[in-house]
Amino acid sequence: MEFLDTVKGWFAPVWDFFEPGLIAYAGDGAAISWMPLAIQLGVIALVLTILMRSFGAILIFTVVGVIIHVIVDVVMPMVREGAAFAMPPFMADGGVNMVYLGYLAALAAGYFLAIIVLSILKGLVFRGD
Numbered sequence: 408m409e410f411l412d413t414v415k416g417w418f419a420p421v422w423d424f425f426e427p428g429l430i431a432y433a434g435d436g437a438a439i440s441w442m443p444l445a446i447q448l449g450v451i452a453l454v455l456t457i458l459m460r461s462f463g464a465i466l467i468f469t470v471v472g473v474i475i476h477v478i479v480d481v482v483m484p485m486v487r488e489g490a491a492f493a494m495p496p497f498m499a500d501g502g503v504n505m506v507y508l509g510y511l512a513a514l515a516a517g518y519f520l521a522i523i524v525l526s527i528l529k530g531l532v533f534r535g536d
Contacts, residue, residue, distance in 0.1 A: 428510030432480070448514070451475050452521035456529055465522055472518035473511060 430436065433444045455468045477495055484490040496507050 424509055425513040425516070428506045428508070429513050431506050432510040433513075447476065447479060448472075448517050448521060451479075452518055452525055455518075456522050456525035459522070459526065462526060465519065465526070468522055469515055469518045472522070473514045476514050476518075477511070 426439075429439045429444075434440050451472050455472050459465070459468050481493065481495060485492060496504050498504060499507075
């Protein structure tokens with residue numbers, strides 16, 4: 408179990424960076440809502456993986472995934488509740504909103520890993536000649 412404690416120690420600062428943004432923008436302010444986040448991330452990553460031709464375009468598709476995710480985050484309240492349009496909170500109190508940037512960084516890491524895993528599965532299933 409010492410190995411797992413060491414790995415936890417390595418990833419603790421990373422999680423401490425991502426957690427406030429995930430709680431604020433993918434949760435209810437107290438906890439992270441994992442299921443809606445995972446469904447949205449999974450569907451977008453699956454479509455992007457199917458569209459991706461070569462593995463070299465993974466960074467481009469990661470950025471596109473984050474952009475699509477932010478657009479869906481903005482549009483869903485308008486569709487479900489008839490809310491007014493609101494810009495994503497990039498700026499706060501005259502400066503950059505670091506909590507929101509942490510959320511975007513968590514999304515980028517999630518899309519990067521999801522696209523890698525789905526690309527490996529795609530390569531195993533759809534083998535070309």
